[in-house]
Amino acid sequence: MRVFVTGASGFVGSYAVAALLAAGHTPRALVRDPARAARVLAALGVDTGRVDMVTGDMLDEAAVGEALDGCQAAIHAAASVGVTGAGGDLVEINVGGTRNVVGGAVRRGLDPVVHVSTVAVFVPPRDPVITVDGPLASPRTGYGRSKVAAERYVRGLQDEGAPVTIVYPGGVCGPCQPVLDSLMEGLVGALGKMWPLPPGGVSVIDVRDLGEALARAVVPGQGPRRWLLGGHYLTWREYADLCDALTGVKCRRLRVPGTALLAMGALLDAAKRVRDFRYPLTRDAAEFMTRLVPTDDRPALEALGLGLRPIEETLSDGLRWLAEAGHLDPRKAGRLAPVAEER
Template identity: 70%
Template sequence: MRVFLTGASGFVGSHTVAALLAAGHVPRALVRDPDRAARTLATLGVDPARVEFAKGDMLDTEAVARALDGCDAAIHAAAAIGITGPSGDLVSANVTGTRNIVGGAVERGLAPVVHVSSVAVFVPPDGPVITPAGPLASPHTDYGRSKVAAERYVREVQAGGAPVAIVYPGGVCGPHQPNLDALPEGLAGALNLAWPLPPGGVSVIDVRDLAEALARAVTTARGGERWPLGGTYLTWPEIADLCDTLTGVPCRRMRVPGAVMIGLGRALDAAKRVRSFDYPLTRDAAQMMVSLVPSDDAPALAALDLRPRPVETTVADTLRWLAASGHLKTRRAGRLAPDAPRPTAEESRPTAEEKPMPTFIQRTLGPVFRYVSGAPWFAKVGPKIVPPLDRALHRVSGGRILLGQALVPSLLLTTTGAKSGLPRRVPLACRPEEDGTWLVVGSNFGREKHPAWTANLMKNPEAEVSFRGSTTKVTAHLLTDAERADAWPRLIQVWPVYDRYVERAQRELRVFRLTPR
């Protein structure tokens, strides 16, 4: 069969091309950049010469029509962004694109037409198991709303008797990812930093098993099928335990109440409405984390005669690829790291002298957050969102986690109110010095006035620092001009945005050295 396909440059689509070729089909891939798609497929060992590339966008009706002509079946696996992606014109991309692909394929008599949806369209679920009979979600982000709208359209086409099948994958994992997918990105971040352990869990399906299912669906589906393929369901502690077992390295963990996780996602969504930026957590993603339940995969597995890989194999292959591609620290990958001996539990713990390489989150999100933090609008939004969230995370994590510490060293400073005499707590970026002291800057998000905590320290320099789970009594010293000039280059290394704060605030930022008592 000649099978039309979208998403061949992506994670699921590229593996599906390989599965189609292995089954003897001829894939015709609609791609915006054939060269990029060819490079992606080559990493899977696929000869690009065996694939028919049709250059075009799924929003281009004429390009879609030309690519569909002469095909026997279709698989629509492309989607703009993802559950953790930014807002934008996703209704146009995902709904209009789905209408062009699915509707166009049905009009030309292709059969079957397989639409790749997501178990997320059923979250929060109405029962202990996700089934296609469950009510559709009411998402809060543009991406979520566009996926549900696309789902409704495809169901309408099904109701008209068209030979359309819908597949609902869970969290897709596996090696060889052109762009780091949501769940593998979460695995890398959790192992590099700490596992957030909210209620709920995650369903893990191997990308190779999903690709095989889609390839089999083009010869199996007759129309009207709605097949959940969530994969193996694991609670967050269970997947953390699995990673410990596979790597041989105990991972750091943090219990997070579901309400805190959803509140964080909601706050980030609010900030994005003021000014768009990327961050891998939304209200919908948080809801998915805390309320997902297993899916009923049995009908799909039986119809497609599919036996998925053990989840241990999927997660091991994912972690091995993350380590080999530089997304997961060698020390955290343990026995799965390329050419690395298995570290002991003691060796896996960071030391005070250790100067870690930038994490994946720091490399990818650092530039975005530096841009956002330095923007004038963030001076209004940041003080209302960041300190309350940081104090909540610090409380529930036992002093181990602050919102910004994935990007910059951070501490919680407790001062005595200059006027009230009461304890005042504030989360701050810091520069840990080699002599065991900390440098902190009274930036106040680049606003004109000095932050209140600096006045507190000037009146009463005795304070308390909570840093990486340890609490230390300190004495604060306001740096002189000469001391500030000496320390400033080191502070800029930690957070370059301080220079932008100086320009905007038009005041001399107070810098304190906090020395343990």
Template identity: 60%
Template sequence: MRVVVTGASGFVGSHAVAALRAAGHEPVLLVRDPGKATEVLPAVGVVDPLEIHQADIRDAEAVRKALGSGEAVLHAAAEVGVTGHGGDLAGTNVAGLANVLGQAVELGLDPVITVSSTAVFVPPHGPVITLDSPLSSPRTDYGRTKLDGERYARALQGDGHPVTIVYPAGVIGPHQPTLDSMVEGLRAGLVQGWPMTSGGVGLIDVRDLATALGRCVEPGRGPRRYLLGGRFLRWSQLADVCDEVTGGRCRRFPAPAPLLRAVAALLDAVKKVRAVDYPLTRDAVDLMVSMVPVHDAETLDELGLRLRPVQESVADTLRWLVETGHLAPRHVGRLAPPARSEEDTAL
């Protein structure tokens, strides 16, 4: 099928383009910056030219023109504001989402797939997140825009439109064009240490998520929802995984939730006047200390998906961070590339 992909120059979108190609589909790119897309896609193995439509998803007319060239759509574009880097949150996560999903159903595209987040269920109302879990009542601008977009997508489903909503947890893996909150947090844990606090994190490899999104491209299935919580780890367990793959010992420090919230609020205030290279924010803490496991067994069974080991995902992410200069080799122990000899350097 011809699948229009928004956010194709981003982390999830670029990997999804590769997965769609591997599944025999024809991706059609809807991106703000075609130059960025042509730079990003070769890293994930997409080297052949693809049809590209330059459009901002906030521009309804441009979006409609691009959608008219496809049979299905995968909406992966979003602004993530958890660590303070968000742009036009409402414009992208609400108005932009409505431009894509609403016009796609008007044009008869099937399926209409949108990438949401398990964050729409946090803070959770129980010890496990399921598809029956109620939506959250977020405090933050980012959370509210994600919730508004979620309600719009669900309204379309309620009217019987073939909208598929996929809810991934924290996405990690190699080849991330711009570091997001999860990978920033992983880097910070290696460098500054891991806070030992309540909650935990669900980790899903971007390559597994991309495969799942590709398998959602099946017309005639009607409205669907899929949870992809990945591997849930307490913070001590994530530190242990980092130790296992690097052969080192990560620093750990006790951080009760009230203290962590207070420190994060102070950092938020400091960041308004000076740069601080640490991704902890009050918004991030709300997710960190509240997250619970996600029941995604039905999703994995229906899509025939087998998740790779979390150790592999973490190791591949750390190697890529070193290769791209985001992390010093000394922080990843045995994952660091071998030092070049003087003879190699001379060559």
């Protein structure tokens, strides 16, 4: 099948392109900068000559429509990420892009249309395990509002019978992230400075598993579907302990009460409204850190015939790459740091 893809220059989208090619599909990637997309894909070993790259922006409805023509399915993996408070008008970017891509694909009869959402739309959760039937969040930041607004739009299409599959990944981890953000950025900060230990935990999914899942979801005739792929759930202490074990280096830790973290996030949100600055904590991020619970991934894994990589493999490969790419001090990466070549 010819599969339209957004986000091929990004973390999830690039791995989705690689998985589509491995499955025998022909990806058509809408990219703003073909040269940059080629570099990102080449880092994964992708033969970019097999990828049909179309220059355009997902906010340009005409460009999206032209690129969608001739495709049989679509994967919408592009989004402006801003859970830590960074970014421009995220509601306009993420909702507008979703309307153009997912809405445009549905209007043209593509089947399936896969939309990459996030487990964050369910946080704070109602139950001890997150399911696809859980209530949607009421976020405070632009990123959170944009993802929930996009979610409501896509669910509206599903309610009308459109063959849209929504996938909800957890924190995405692994090698070759084009621009550090979210979980990978947090790893660098926690290992390089201080590892906060609030209540709650984190869900980690390997980017390679997620890319494979998106490619396997490209099966027509299945109708509307919603799949959680949060991945492996660890408490913050378990997460820190595992990184210590993998690197052989004890990270510095700080116990943080949940109420204190939430209050700090709220104060920073207020400060950012007065003066724009980047700091990786918001009230939404604090709530996510303290309130996240495990996700019910079983229905998706069974339907896709997919098994997740061991969390040790995912974190080892991610940390090793962070050190090799210069994002993480080799001393903090310990035994995962690149070995210096002898002269």
